[in-house]
Amino acid sequence: MSQIFQIDFGTQKKARVVGIDLGTTNSLAAYMDAASPRIIPDPAGRRIVPSVVSVAEDGEIIAGEPARELLLSRPERTVYSVKRLMGRGAADVQDELRRFPFHIAPGSETVLRLQLGDRQFTPPEISAAILRQLKKNAEAFLGEPVSQAVITVPAYFNDAQRQATKDAGRIAGLEVLRLVNEPTAAALAYGLDKRKQGVVAVYDLGGGTFDISILKLQDGIFEVLATNGDTHLGGDDIDNLLLDIALEDIQSEWKTSLARGGAAVQMLRRAVIEAKEKLSFVPSVNLEFEFEGRKYQRELTRELLERLIRPIVDRTLGPCRACLRDAGLTPDQIDEVVLVGGSTRIPLVRSAVETLFRARPHTELNPDEVVALGAAVQAAILSGDAEDKLLLDVTPLSLGIETMGGVVSKLIHRNSTIPASATEVFTTAVDGQRNVLIHVVQGERELARDCRSLARFDLKDIAPMPAGMARIEVRFLIDANGILNVTARDLRTGKEQSVDVKPSYGLTDEQVEAMIRESIESAEEDFAARQVREARLEADTILAAVDKAKGNPAWDFQFFVPEYQPGRLYRFVMRAAYLPYESHQQVEAAMRVHRAALADR
Amino acid sequence: MEKDNCWQCGHRSAESLFCRFCNALQPPVMDYYAFLGMPRRLKIETGELESTFYRMSRLLHPDRYHRRTPRERQYSLEATAILNDAYRVLRDPVKRAEYVLRQEGFNIGEQRGNDVPPELLEEVFELNEALEELRGGDQSARPQLEQARQRFLAMQHDADRELDRLFADFDARGDRQTLASIRALLNRRRYISNLAGEVEKELL
Numbered sequence A: 001m002s003q004i005f006q007i008d009f010g011t012q013k014k015a016r017v018v019g020i021d022l023g024t025t026n027s028l029a030a031y032m033d034a035a036s037p038r039i040i041p042d043p044a045g046r047r048i049v050p051s052v053v054s055v056a057e058d059g060e061i062i063a064g065e066p067a068r069e070l071l072l073s074r075p076e077r078t079v080y081s082v083k084r085l086m087g088r089g090a091a092d093v094q095d096e097l098r099r100f101p102f103h104i105a106p107g108s109e110t111v112l113r114l115q116l117g118d119r120q121f122t123p124p125e126i127s128a129a130i131l132r133q134l135k136k137n138a139e140a141f142l143g144e145p146v147s148q149a150v151i152t153v154p155a156y157f158n159d160a161q162r163q164a165t166k167d168a169g170r171i172a173g174l175e176v177l178r179l180v181n182e183p184t185a186a187a188l189a190y191g192l193d194k195r196k197q198g199v200v201a202v203y204d205l206g207g208g209t210f211d212i213s214i215l216k217l218q219d220g221i222f223e224v225l226a227t228n229g230d231t232h233l234g235g236d237d238i239d240n241l242l243l244d245i246a247l248e249d250i251q252s253e254w255k256t257s258l259a260r261g262g263a264a265v266q267m268l269r270r271a272v273i274e275a276k277e278k279l280s281f282v283p284s285v286n287l288e289f290e291f292e293g294r295k296y297q298r299e300l301t302r303e304l305l306e307r308l309i310r311p312i313v314d315r316t317l318g319p320c321r322a323c324l325r326d327a328g329l330t331p332d333q334i335d336e337v338v339l340v341g342g343s344t345r346i347p348l349v350r351s352a353v354e355t356l357f358r359a360r361p362h363t364e365l366n367p368d369e370v371v372a373l374g375a376a377v378q379a380a381i382l383s384g385d386a387e388d389k390l391l392l393d394v395t396p397l398s399l400g401i402e403t404m405g406g407v408v409s410k411l412i413h414r415n416s417t418i419p420a421s422a423t424e425v426f427t428t429a430v431d432g433q434r435n436v437l438i439h440v441v442q443g444e445r446e447l448a449r450d451c452r453s454l455a456r457f458d459l460k461d462i463a464p465m466p467a468g469m470a471r472i473e474v475r476f477l478i479d480a481n482g483i484l485n486v487t488a489r490d491l492r493t494g495k496e497q498s499v500d501v502k503p504s505y506g507l508t509d510e511q512v513e514a515m516i517r518e519s520i521e522s523a524e525e526d527f528a529a530r531q532v533r534e535a536r537l538e539a540d541t542i543l544a545a546v547d548k549a550k551g552n553p554a555w556d557f558q559f560f561v562p563e564y565q566p567g568r569l570y571r572f573v574m575r576a577a578y579l580p581y582e583s584h585q586q587v588e589a590a591m592r593v594h595r596a597a598l599a600d601r
Numbered sequence B: 001m002e003k004d005n006c007w008q009c010g011h012r013s014a015e016s017l018f019c020r021f022c023n024a025l026q027p028p029v030m031d032y033y034a035f036l037g038m039p040r041r042l043k044i045e046t047g048e049l050e051s052t053f054y055r056m057s058r059l060l061h062p063d064r065y066h067r068r069t070p071r072e073r074q075y076s077l078e079a080t081a082i083l084n085d086a087y088r089v090l091r092d093p094v095k096r097a098e099y100v101l102r103q104e105g106f107n108i109g110e111q112r113g114n115d116v117p118p119e120l121l122e123e124v125f126e127l128n129e130a131l132e133e134l135r136g137g138d139q140s141a142r143p144q145l146e147q148a149r150q151r152f153l154a155m156q157h158d159a160d161r162e163l164d165r166l167f168a169d170f171d172a173r174g175d176r177q178t179l180a181s182i183r184a185l186l187n188r189r190r191y192i193s194n195l196a197g198e199v200e201k202e203l204l
Helices: A065-073 A090-099 A123-142 A159-171 A182-189 A235-254 A263-278 A302-327 A347-357 A370-382 A509-526 A528-549 A553-560 A567-578 A581-600 B032-036 B046-060 B070-090 B093-103 B118-135 B139-173 B176-203
Strands: A017-022 A026-033 A036-039 A052-055 A061-063 A078-080 A114-116 A119-121 A148-153 A175-181 A197-205 A210-218 A221-230 A284-291 A294-301 A336-340 A390-392 A399-402 A408-412 A420-426 A436-442 A452-459 A472-478 A484-490 A499-503
Touching: A017 A123, A017 A182, A017 A370, A026 A123, A026 A370, A036 A370, A052 A065, A052 A123, A061 A065, A061 A123, A065 A078, A065 A263, A078 A114, A119 A123, A123 A148, A123 A159, A123 A509, A148 A159, A148 A182, A148 A370, A159 A175, A159 A452, A159 A509, A175 A182, A175 A370, A182 A197, A182 A210, A182 A221, A182 A336, A182 A370, A197 A302, A197 A347, A210 A302, A221 A302, A221 B046, A235 A263, A235 A284, A235 A294, A235 A302, A263 A284, A294 A302, A302 A347, A336 A347, A336 A370, A370 A390, A390 B046, A408 A420, A408 A472, A420 B070, A436 A472, A436 A484, A452 A472, A452 A484, A472 B070, A484 A499, B032 B046, B032 B070, B046 B070, B070 B093, B093 B139, B093 B176, B118 B139, B118 B176, B139 B176
Parallel strands: A017 A148, A148 A175, A197 A336, A221 A390
Antiparallel strands: A017 A026, A026 A036, A052 A061, A052 A078, A114 A119, A197 A210, A210 A221, A284 A294, A399 A408, A399 A436, A420 A472, A436 A452, A452 A499, A472 A484
């Protein structure tokens, strides 16, 4: 045994930062391997973790593929497309919730809470369960603890949606080093900087969101010129159109309607999605569905699909044109177009993009994986491993404050390169006034009520003085994550002024802290048994891999010269260290078998 | 802390981005020209400005300071915000002129009023009529609006040329008289471009 454990741990450098695409439908993690980014598979070799989370009767939280299966058997306790709920209030998502099988808890005005069984979860907590699954997969695969990540968000996400994503990371035990916009990440993954300079448009139609970004590339600098999009437009909407047709058919054929949100609808949804995906490659498919002994089937043609989704595709073109205009460019000035997101496999989408930008789009990389790969590149940039590249992104929405009569005074305009800042001086209106309340909004409209309320900042403990005498300078700074930071200074004393933040939608710091504590506690209580079960499964996987590798000469080489190229064995040993006792023993047993085999030779 | 001394090693490091002795990033100066190390001129070569922006981005961006001390990370964030703000303002002739005007004590905010420049009064009146017609569905107003659009673009172009000339004057003399002319011209130009924008919106 001693020989194996004499691995030089000194060769293990700084902690690895993983890149994560936390998607509406699917999530993926990637890491930087030597020179190129790679997707991290789970122990079973699957590259995608479905963004589905289910809560069992006993409170056990299940994420990923097993949860996706549970969509059919316990839909009311299983959450999908939670990304659509991130950073939103109950009023925002009424339409959405009608389609979801799960329910929201009462009192969800500022922070949505989903009622799953007898427990309530906020969207960041649900997302955290997905992130935890990705983290675990990464730790198993890389054989080292993973505590830092770059997570991607739609470019058009507002402050609250970004903050919610960051909160999800923290709850999952990940330090989120950077939020990167998905289209920008895709451009990084394509390594388009190799062409030295040019203008690239990234068209990203995912499961629930649409983004368009136009970038200028020059000597490794990825400068976003403009971005636009719709955080409520994606493949989900296409699924819903098809689902509605099937539901109508069934109602008229069977003379009963399927219960909204029931298991039957989830099964039908899955059949519809499969049919939709096939229609990208064949002109017609047969949609088949069986429920309680009854059968429904119909033919779906690509022609019908295209007719149905034409309005959705058209809705993406408006933002594209606005983005071109904001970048000050015409379509023929776009050198390359990159397609991202599963929905860009649809031929109609491709041809619409091609027509608009007059350029044949790049599709070399898997549109489902390209964002995660780009996140891994950004992780390498932050780790100092890719210093030739630098990403300069923009804020998608203007930031302003509400002034007299509810009118917005814009402080930072949309498409400003971030970090960006603005300074305003505030004063008091009444003698002896101790507080000044600043309402910060995001959006392009003139009136505050038409914009998205971001937060109320309370300048507190102002020294009492006559009206108009106080001079408090407030600095609004949007950081590289696209998240607002506010600081204030009393110009008369030069001292820092305390600011209380009341986010309009989302969690306070204290709430996030409480969730982190709770998740650690419940992780210890509820999941101990589950961990052992998973460890066994994992050990089986390792055993199988060790067995298979025995015959491979490369394996022997790695075995004898571990510090030269530790490779797989190194990972197995590391992984064993994280596993409970019994699987540790199994791994050791496997090693003994292996060594015996070597000795025999 | 002495204003000009390095926060880390105490050496004097007046007005430079990094301490010349210990290489620590220093708190940024707020003046855009001083920050970029450029003379305060109104005529700027945009290609040069762009390469300065890229070069300084590589030096200052928070992505480069991820593994440094919290203080340097904070300075990097603040410095990059100023760099981006400075680039956004200085690369645009109008915003650049407004920045210098504001520094010289001209009140820019209140100049955004909608007073019609007298020489445009008649034109604006006719234009509004045509716009109303088009909004009411009368397509025959279209050619007239198209013509107006062309005329506004030409006027804007003239204003830009004039602005360029005034910029050169200011750089040579640095007088308030020229700045006052620039302010007046900016108002006119803003009015014209608003009109052009309005027409364009209707023609789309």
